[in-house]
Amino acid sequence: MNEELFPRERTEIAPGAVHVPDWLGPDLQRELVEACREWARPPAGLRTVRTPGGGTMTARQVCLGLHWYPYGYARTVVDGDGAPVKPMPDRLAELGRRAVADAYGPQAPDARGRLAPAPAYDIALVNFYDGDARMGMHRDAEERAEDPVVSLSLGDTCVFRLGNTASRGRPYRDVELRSGDLFVFGGPSRRAYHGVPKVLPGTAPPALGLTGRLNITLRVGGLDG
Numbered sequence: 001m002n003e004e005l006f007p008r009e010r011t012e013i014a015p016g017a018v019h020v021p022d023w024l025g026p027d028l029q030r031e032l033v034e035a036c037r038e039w040a041r042p043p044a045g046l047r048t049v050r051t052p053g054g055g056t057m058t059a060r061q062v063c064l065g066l067h068w069y070p071y072g073y074a075r076t077v078v079d080g081d082g083a084p085v086k087p088m089p090d091r092l093a094e095l096g097r098r099a100v101a102d103a104y105g106p107q108a109p110d111a112r113g114r115l116a117p118a119p120a121y122d123i124a125l126v127n128f129y130d131g132d133a134r135m136g137m138h139r140d141a142e143e144r145a146e147d148p149v150v151s152l153s154l155g156d157t158c159v160f161r162l163g164n165t166a167s168r169g170r171p172y173r174d175v176e177l178r179s180g181d182l183f184v185f186g187g188p189s190r191r192a193y194h195g196v197p198k199v200l201p202g203t204a205p206p207a208l209g210l211t212g213r214l215n216i217t218l219r220v221g222g223l224d225g
């Protein structure tokens with residue numbers, strides 16, 4: 001459902017950072033919420049992340065493919081129950097490839113007429129935000145690959161802040177991400193600071209059956225070998 005007078009449009013927020021509103025239809029949103037509920041179950045389920053400074057992240061998290069912790073990747077939940085991380089589902093990897101193609105459009109061949117291979121997404125982070133949760137400004141920096149990060153939003157609307165690559169401060173741009181929206185940041189924005197300063201409670205589509213916000217972030221690790 002779109003209640004705007006005019007439809008929200010695809011917008012390049014910064015070079016390489018593209019917002020595609022309403023990318024996921026209602027059925028796919030519902031399927032993904034159901035899948036997140038399964039992934040969130042123990043073992044290797046939803047956990048509260050502790051930061052080295054002694055704090056905790058307010059968004060709770062579960063990882064697929066490789067386990068992210070502050071600040072690295074492991075094959076087991078080294079900062080939780082120690083269980084092996086759940087596998088990366090093929091359908092999420094495929095969704096990531098489609099997301100990049102839709103966000104950036106058909107890619108241009110290089111000077112020899114070759115197309116770069118589609119990114120092979122092998123990591124998913126699922127973040128669950130209740131009404132008070134947020135995420136501070138950070139960079140997705142533990143991956144070696146430079147492939148774009150794909151972010152899918154489900155449930156409550158949030159304010160997503162995309163900053164610059166030099167510091168957590170200004171200049172930045174705030175974008176409202178609603179249920180079903182796609183946000184991709186690659187190229188010059190791949191290492192930009194970003195965060196979620198605010199979730200707007202009670203804004204999820206009623207038919208989705210979710211209180212709070214889920215974010216699925218897809219990344220390419222480039223960490224094998």
Ligand SMILES: O=C(O)CCC(=O)C(=O)O
Pocket residue numbers: 125127135140151160194195196215217
């Ligand atoms: O929830 C979001 O939209 C952002 C999540 C994020 O930046 C991350 O998991 O690294």
Ligand SMILES: [Fe+2]
Pocket residue numbers: 138139140194
């Ligand atoms: Fe991030």
